[in-house]
Amino acid sequence: MTAQSELQATIAELVDGQRGILAADESDGTIAKRFASVGVASTEQNRRGYRSALLASEGLGEFVSGVILFEETLGQCDDQGIPLPQRAAAQKILPGIKVDRGKGPLPGAPGDMITFGLDGLGERLRGYKKQGARFAKWREVYPLGPENPTELGLYANAEVLARYAAICQCEGVVPIVEPEVLMDGNHSIECSAEVNERVWHTVFHALSRHGVILELMLLKPSMVTPGSECDRAEPQRVAEYTLRSLRRAVPAAVPSIHFLSGGQSPEEATANLNALNQIGNAPWQLSFSYGRALQQPALAAWCGREEYIGAAQDALVRRARLNHLAMLGQYHDNLEHEE
Secondary structure (H helix, E strand, O other): OHHHHHHHHHHHHOOOOOEEEEEEEEOOHHHHHHHHHOOOOOOOOHHHHHHHHHHHOHHHHHHHEEEEEOHHHHHHHHHOOEEHHHHOOOOOEEEEEOOOEEEEEEEOHHHHHHHEEOOOHHHHHHHHHHOOOOEEEEEEOOOOOOEEOOHHHHHHHHHHHHHHHHHHHHOOOOEEEEEEEEOOOOOOHHHHHHHHHHHHHHHHHHHHHHOOOOHHOEEEEOOOOOOOOOOOOOOOHHHHHHHHHHHHHHHOOEEEEEEEOOOOHHHHHHHHHHHHHHHHHOOOEEEEOOHHHHHHHHHHHHHOOOOHHHHHHHHHHHHHHHHHHOOOOOOOOOHHOOO
């Protein structure tokens, strides 16, 4: 099988109009904070047990087509000795892998960040494929402020995303391109729209320069929202601004847009996705690739206790189902109160 045929097969399984992607790729530092919020120590055993339970949730594959894993998780097995990527695949959930190595300040661009990990990426991807990974994810972060992102920040982050995506496609691994414009701050939704458009324009120019095949990649952007220090915008307003900006900047050749939740509550992320799909007439599938917005109810139900694993799994599947309905434009608030 050629690299291009591998990519086409993976896209066909990930993009089916019904399901989204579970982001379970929290770094050690992030998962430690999530666990601490429910009084659980972030040990290897607890991380393995929690993520193993998520992937074993009965019925999850009805609403989730892929799962992004942290490198540690890709090599772990459940209590029956089954590798966790195989546990996911048994539910027709494709395993994917976070491949960036974290972020740091971008020299010459005060306030901007850059993500590391391109060195040796091709070799790492070949190893991840042997472990079952079919797609990858790389995140670049854009702080939004009076001076940021700078022109250098826009260009440098776009170049890294494009180089990563090109390497992935050469190895037969579908790249998820994630340019996250952070919600932190008191900026307006109009300002958010302007910055997101600039980010996406720059990213797609870079992808073109590097020969990335747009039909064989996925985009994981922020929704256009006001800053976290402002009042929340109604879902209809978020959807209108987000779609307008996407239409201006993202080519129709991209098969699917899997939004990140980026600081939204589970209910808010679902309502906003639903509003996006109710507007309709988008040239792309509008889906989800949520981490905390899918996992938060499950984590709260689990609290590290074996006897609550079933409740945690039910909470995850329920949240995934609501986002499936949002993909169809069929979600409404009353569903949050149904048993």
